[in-house]
Amino acid sequence: MSGKVVAILGATGVVGAQMMQCLEERNFPVSRLVPLASERSVGRKVQFCGEDHAVQLASPQAFNNVDIVLGAAGDQQASELLPQAAVQGAVCVDNSHAFRLYDDVPLVIPEINAADIANHPRNIIANPNCATIIGLVPTWPLHQAAGIKRMIVSTYQAASGAGMAGLTELVREHKALDEGQAVGSTDPFAYQLAYNLIPQIGGFKDDDYTSEELKMQNEGRKIMHMPELFVSCTCVRVPVMRSHSESITLDFEQDMSPEQAREILSRAPGVKVVDKPNELVYPMPLDTSNQDAIFVGRIRKDLSSPTPSRSLTLWCCGDQIRKGAATNAVQIAEYLL
Incomplete structure (x- = not known):
């Protein structure tokens, strides 16, 4: 299986860190990890698969050549950045509340409605609320x-x-x-x-x-x-x-x-x-x-x-x-x- 370039938006937060751990645990085919966060975290190191990765600034340019974005940022940052990532061809799986109730954004729990994943015209798929x-x-x-x-x-x-x-x-x-x-x-x-x-x-x-x-x-x-x-x-x-x-x-x-x-x-x-x-x-x-x-x-x-x-x-x-x-x-x- 060919590897994917995966960006984590909000990589230094609790959920972003857990996303990286889950990718590693589940042997997700990551060819390159792109950890993204706000300016105050730029240059900070996060570990993935035994290697240090420098956090980059979350900006539209950071999504160049990215295949999949896992969003772990707040509503405002998700609303501003994920549509720009999607336009560049990345498929975004977003944990914020920003897109959950849009008619053209699937809201998915794989055990229930995995079939909805196939129809994502915005290149955005929403993760539901934790509860x-x-x-x-x-x-x-x-x-x-x-x-x-x-x-x-x-x-x-x-x-x-x-x-x-x-x-x-x-x-x-x-x-x-x-x-x-x-x-x-x-x-x-x-x-x-x-x-x-x-x-x-x-x-x-x-x-x-x-x-x-x-x-x-x-x-x-x-x-x-x-x-x-x-x-x-x-x-x-x-x-x-x-x-x-x-x-x-x-x-x-x-x-x-x-x-x-x-x-x-x-x-x-x-x-x-x-x-x-x-x-x-x-x-x-x-x-x-x-x-x-x-x-x-x-x-x-x-x-x-x-x-x-x-x-x-x-x-x-x-x-x-x-x-x-x-x-x-x-x-x-x-x-x-």
Whole structure:
């Protein structure tokens, strides 16, 4: 297989670094790596396949002769640079929110809608939100079996979901409090996260839902080709370093027992069933970090439903830096080969 020239936009961030690691782990055929970042990181060395690579300035000229761009930058930088990379012939797999809901940009979780990758007229393919990926990977096989009508989701999202700044801030807060000092400024969080929960991720939008909460519905509808899917989501930032957790209740068109769900999920790609409550075995962030499967457990009937035979509640955890961002992007790039 001929090698590809691969650029990483945002190579010095948490997701960009993870993208390089995933490329290496999965033996992606890279003939030349082009790490790109802002001016303050130019000249910094990043390691890939045992060699140091100097970070270059993220500019339109940097995409000359690049085959694939993996985007790990923010919305503004992605909006400015990726269309220019695409015009030069590179196919861009972007982790930002900038292009996700464009009609002519596929939004892809390979376990669900890999076929959409083939149609990318802009030369841009969007990576979904991390919580969307973690929630939909186990939801999709159950939908295929019994047809979902509605999702009620609560997410418990790690500090690293806010990037390196989130990780650094949580560590700093714990250190300050352990030393008896005041926490002070809590940027990038609205409040102290250490020993706390913050029931807000993103800005508040229509009907007092946040932008993060609306992504689960809007992105889920597009990915699963279900324009009428109903989702109610509450997103909470929690003082966990890595891996997001989600409590999901699903209403189905047909009967679906917990036993059926476990059997279906045990065969589903990207899913690992971890569900032995009598032995205190269930998914947790510590167990799901630094790997790519979505762990699913606590599968049970929804006792509040008027038709409990058609409603299940489950708990899932997944590494939002890997499967929720970097690995999913690299999987998409593999289909491009």
